[in-house]
Every structure is written in structure tokens, then in C-alpha cells.
Amino acid sequence: MDLPIPTPNADSRPYWDAAQQGRLVLQHCTACGAAQAVPRSWCGKCQSPDLVWLDSGRRGTVASFSIVHRGPTKAFRDHLPYVLALVDVTEGVRLMLNVIGDDRLETRIGDKVEIVFEPRGADAFKMPQAQRNDA
Ligand SMILES: [Zn+2]
Known part of the structure; x- marks a missing residue:
């Protein structure tokens, strides 16, 4: 779904x-x-x-996060566990994004992230998301 x-x-x-x-x-x-x-x-x-x-330069820092183990709908339950994070973008705003990627469950406060775009649905609607960037 x-x-x-x-x-x-x-x-x-x-x-x-x-x-x-x-x-x-x-x-x-x-x-x-x-x-x-x-x-x-x-x-x-x-x-x-x-x-x-x-x-935006699409760079930020994880200010806080939660690992979600109980999804609100079937669509979200298909993606458990997922990481919901508050990301402080370098331009001075805080965005709520999912941390995506194979290492998402290793997310920690203070991690540097890059804002990337995750395609969703039949039309591949691109959602801004965060990806850990330890480099
Ligand atoms: Zn103003």
C-alpha cells in the first residue's frame, strides 16, 4: 500500500x-x-x-527523533520501523522528516543529514526526507 x-x-x-x-x-x-x-x-x-x-543547501542536523514501531495506518505499518525526525536545516528552520536509508535505525541526535527526495505512489510524488551523511 x-x-x-x-x-x-x-x-x-x-x-x-x-x-x-x-x-x-x-x-x-x-x-x-x-x-x-x-x-x-x-x-x-x-x-x-x-x-x-x-x-536550500539541503543540509541539516538531527535535533530529535523517534523510531516508530506502531504505524497509524496500513500504509505506514508496511514500512515499520521508521524514523521520524526534527531536522534543523542550515538556513535556520526545523523540518519534520523521515530519516530514510538502510542505516536509519542508527540515527542519533546531532547526526548530519542531507535532504533527499523519496518517490511515493504511482506518480512518484517526491517527498523531502533526510538521509544520514556521516561523510
Ligand atoms: Zn520578517
């Missing part, structure tokens, strides 16, 4: 469209310079509506 894919809305569509091209983009405020993880029409720090989408 396929894992679910997101339904983009007007605010998040640029994020998901970029992901389909293998790019991680983040909203940046041109007024105060803050980056934000949750796409919206104003800056969460200064409320400015002047936001731009910029490419």
Missing part, C-alpha cells in the same frame, strides 16, 4: 513543485531576513507579506 502524499495549497504549492524537481526551497522574508518552515502568506517573525522562495 502506498504512503499518502500531500495535497498542496496556494501557500505550499511552490514548496511541493520544487520538490518534484529535486529542490528544497524555503520561504525567506525580505523585510527581516527570517526563513520559515511552514509556508504562509506572511512572515511569522515580523508579519511582512514580502516573502521569496530560495533554494
Whole structure:
């Protein structure tokens, strides 16, 4: 069974469209310079509506994680155990991502990760995910 894919809305569509091209983009405020993880029409720090989408370097650090042994639906149960992590991306935002890869169960706080794109479903919708990068 396929894992679910997101339904983009007007605010998040640029994020998901970029992901389909293998790019991680983040909203940046041109007024105060803050980056934000949750796409919206104003800056969460200064409320400015002047936001731009910029490419991320796709590098981050695991701030916290959980190894999931009981999936919420059959689709997730087919992938147990999986790793759900909070990743601090170098641009200063925290994303919730799965850690994927054969070594995912060795994930530790402080691990360096790269944001990669995992194809899901019949249309290979690309989901940003994290992969440990010890190099
Ligand atoms: Zn701002």
C-alpha cells in the first residue's frame, strides 16, 4: 500500500513543485531576513507579506527523533520501523522528516543529514526526507 502524499495549497504549492524537481526551497522574508518552515502568506517573525522562495543547501542536523514501531495506518505499518525526525536545516528552520536509508535505525541526535527526495505512489510524488551523511 502506498504512503499518502500531500495535497498542496496556494501557500505550499511552490514548496511541493520544487520538490518534484529535486529542490528544497524555503520561504525567506525580505523585510527581516527570517526563513520559515511552514509556508504562509506572511512572515511569522515580523508579519511582512514580502516573502521569496530560495533554494536550500539541503543540509541539516538531527535535533530529535523517534523510531516508530506502531504505524497509524496500513500504509505506514508496511514500512515499520521508521524514523521520524526534527531536522534543523542550515538556513535556520526545523523540518519534520523521515530519516530514510538502510542505516536509519542508527540515527542519533546531532547526526548530519542531507535532504533527499523519496518517490511515493504511482506518480512518484517526491517527498523531502533526510538521509544520514556521516561523510
Ligand atoms: Zn520578517
